[in-house]
Amino acid sequence: GAGVSQSPSNKVTEKGKDVELRCDPISGHTALYWYRQSLGQGLEFLIYFQGNSAPDKSGLPSDRFSAERTGGSVSTLTIQRTQQEDSAVYLCASSFRQGSGNTIYFGEGSWLTVV
Amino acid sequence: DAKTTQPTSMDCAEGRAANLPCNHSTISGNEYVYWYRQIHSQGPQYIIHGLKNNETNEMASLIITEDRKSSTLILPHATLRDTAVYYCIVRVGRRGGSEKLVFGKGTKLTVNP
Numbered sequence: 001g002a003g004v005s006q007s008p009s010n011k012v013t014e015k016g017k018d019v020e021l022r023c024d025p026i027s028g029h030t031a032l033y034w035y036r037q038s039l040g041q042g043l044e045f046l047i048y049f050q051g052n053s054a055p056d057k058s059g060l061p062s063d064r065f066s067a068e069r070t071g072g073s074v075s076t077l078t079i080q081r082t083q084q085e086d087s088a089v090y091l092c093a094s095s096f097r098q099g100s101g102n103t104i105y106f107g108e109g110s111w112l113t114v115v
Numbered sequence: 116d117a118k119t120t121q122p123t124s125m126d127c128a129e130g131r132a133a134n135l136p137c138n139h140s141t142i143s144g145n146e147y148v149y150w151y152r153q154i155h156s157q158g159p160q161y162i163i164h165g166l167k168n169n170e171t172n173e174m175a176s177l178i179i180t181e182d183r184k185s186s187t188l189i190l191p192h193a194t195l196r197d198t199a200v201y202y203c204i205v206r207v208g209r210r211g212g213s214e215k216l217v218f219g220k221g222t223k224l225t226v227n228p
Contacts, residue, residue, distance in 0.1 A: 106151075
């Protein structure tokens, strides 16, 4: 079946603008994750959604970052008033319900460049 | 914080087995060991995972020591396309809580012709 789908694949935006990044998880997956990876750096956890539970927002770097997941499927990551340090690839991942034995699958990411 | 320790880099000859070690001395009984790899900042690709027993799939084998404090990922016949950063991750299972993967630095594997 289809994997995790992210859009846009590439986005160039001006400093101070808002951006929205979209993630379509694998069908039937109830757990959804957002990570980001700056150039040459490791993966940094941002936020986790599981079903109707309150999301784990512990990784969001500032209040300019927010995410929502509507209808338990598609998720949108919003970055307000973008800064140059926000330039990174933003990766979405999903897994079939919770449980550490359930594999997490990643999308190919959305490359964000703030100029 | 990542709960695993991996060598920064390794080299392997094409066609030979690549053995990537990982230490996870603080692993708990309900924590799985996962391996992912990442090529040129593409999305991480799932390889294999295990809890106690050794595991094998079409990509690799995972050998977990009896005390579960370390493991080895084995790529039986490495190819040039296996050049990537390999991440060993311990994932906690906590019902009702976040079960995110915490990535460390990984091992940069270079497969040489």
